[in-house]
Amino acid sequence: MKTFPALSSSLWMVWLAANLVGLGCSRQATPPPTAKSEPAVDAVLRAEVVELHPQAWPMTVRVQGGLTADEITVVGAKVAGRVAAVQFDLGDAVPSEAPMVTLDRTEFELQVAQSQALLAQARAAIGLAANDDGVTPVPERSPAVLEAKAVWEEAATRLRRLQRLREQNAVTTEEYETAIAAEKVAESRYASALNGANEKVAIIQVRAAELDLARQQLADAVCFAPFAASIQQRHVAPGTYVQVGNPLMTLVRTDTLRFRGAMPERHAHRLAVGQQVRLFIESIAEPVEATVTRISPTIDPMSRALTFEADVDNRAGRLRSGLFAEAEVIVDPRATALVLNAGAIQEFAGVEKVWKMVNGEAREQVIQTGERRSEAVTIVDGLQSGDIVLTDASIGRVARVEATLVEQAGGNFVSTETPDQASPDAPTTRQIHGG
Structure with a gap:
């Protein structure tokens, strides 16, 4: 009878027991889990830091x-007529009072000549020469008025003479009454002549106004620029007939x-x-x-x-x-805000952070930023005046900081020391402990 199978079974049981004992010892050697500890402080970090204070940050919208x-403005025609010439085109610079469009002046010149003739006729009716433009007509000095006035004065003189003769009974009553009637008729004729002279003076004024109007229409045949500008659009061309108010040019002042x-x-x-x-x-x-x-x-x-x-x-x-x-x-313009340079801010997955000094160590601080202007960024939440942060977030880590304080102007960092101020043996850094 063979005993090898039994021996093999015994060896297998010994091997299994040894492995179970070893596994138990290994589990007992593993220390139990402990609570999460603070991140270990790394070696000393040399970095520049800035202390936050409100800075001028004008509020803008x-x-x-x-x-x-x-x-x-759209310059229109002041008179109707046919366009004779156009002096400017699209984009041209036009000086003030420069002629832009000229209408045919022939008809307007004829109207001026006609008005001049009518005015001369009216002046002649009252005894003025055609070239007496500067003479103001006086109705009392017109020939008809002077004649009527002379007749009236003669009748009045005769009446006064008959009155003296009547007192002496040298004239009859009929002769005296006839003289009275003649004096009244002469007075009425004088008044009528004076009214006629006034009417002729008024006609002279009408003719003078017509002449001025004709001259104005002649002048309006040329369209001038109301101010120095540029041509935005030309609406007419030579040969176009325009009515009063039709657009000629569109001007813009730029x-x-x-x-x-x-x-x-x-x-x-x-x-x-x-x-x-x-x-x-x-x-x-x-x-x-x-x-x-x-x-x-x-x-x-x-x-x-x-x-x-x-x-x-x-x-x-x-x-x-x-x-x-x-x-x-x-x-x-007098508004203020906490401002940092963009390089002091670290962003990952939509979360913005800075490295803030806390008891001489650099610690992460979540912040919320606001308006950005160039490299300057406003801090809305997470920091307050007096906080000290690293100027370069890319080198930030949990560590004690040997810091160099720099000043900030408009989001830019400026060293507080100059080469002339520092001696060769003087240290360039100093310990700064944030709150």
Whole structure:
């Protein structure tokens, strides 16, 4: 009878028991889990730090709008006529009072000549020469009035003579009454002559006005520019017949442009004339400075915004009317805020952090940022005045910090020491303990 199977079974049981004992010892050697500990402090970190204090951060409101011409006008015809010449075309610069469109002047010149003849006729009727333009007609000096006045004076003299003779009974009653009637008739004829002279003087004034009107129409046959501007559109060509009021030229003045924007209702109370405006135009690299000059008295009920205008100097001519622009209106130039350079802020998965000094060590601090201007960023939450943070978040880690304090101006970090101030043997860093 063989005993090998039994021996093999015994060896297998011994091997299994030994492994179980070893496994138990291994589990007992593993220490029990403990509570989560604070991150270990690394070696000393040499870094620049900045102490936060409120800085000047003018409050701005960003709005959208467009540039419009300072003046735009459609120049129309003042008289009817046929266009004889057009002196300017699209885009031309037109000086003030420069002739732009000329109508055929022949008919207007004939009207002037006719009015001159009628005026001369009226003057001759009252005894004035045609060239006596500077002489004011006097009705009492007209020939008809002088004649009637002489007849009246003669009748009055005869009547006075008969009155003296009647007292002496040298004339009959019939002769005396005839003299009275003749004097009254002469007086009436004088009054009639004077009225006729006044009428002729009035006719002279009418003819003079007609002559002035004819001359004005002759002058209006040439259309002049009301101000220095550029031609936006030409509406006529030589040979076109125009009626009174028909458009001839469209002029725009662009040496000064107007930015027209709409301030949201929630900021409307902050808007005031004289505030500075920075315009950002896609075709212009640098911002364009402007000033708020006009504000609407009412808020638009549809957009719930307040319309305003800012004058833009465009004497260089690099801007065009109609350009779209975004504007930053400085509504509170004295506002302040906590500001950091963008390099001091670390962002990951939408979470923004800085490395804040706490008891001489660098610790992560979650923050919330606000407005960004160039490399400067405002801090809305997470930090307060007096906090000290690393200026370079990329080197931040949990460690004790040997810090060099720098100052901050407008989001830029500036060292507080200069090479002239520091001696060769003086240390360039010092320990700073954040709160």
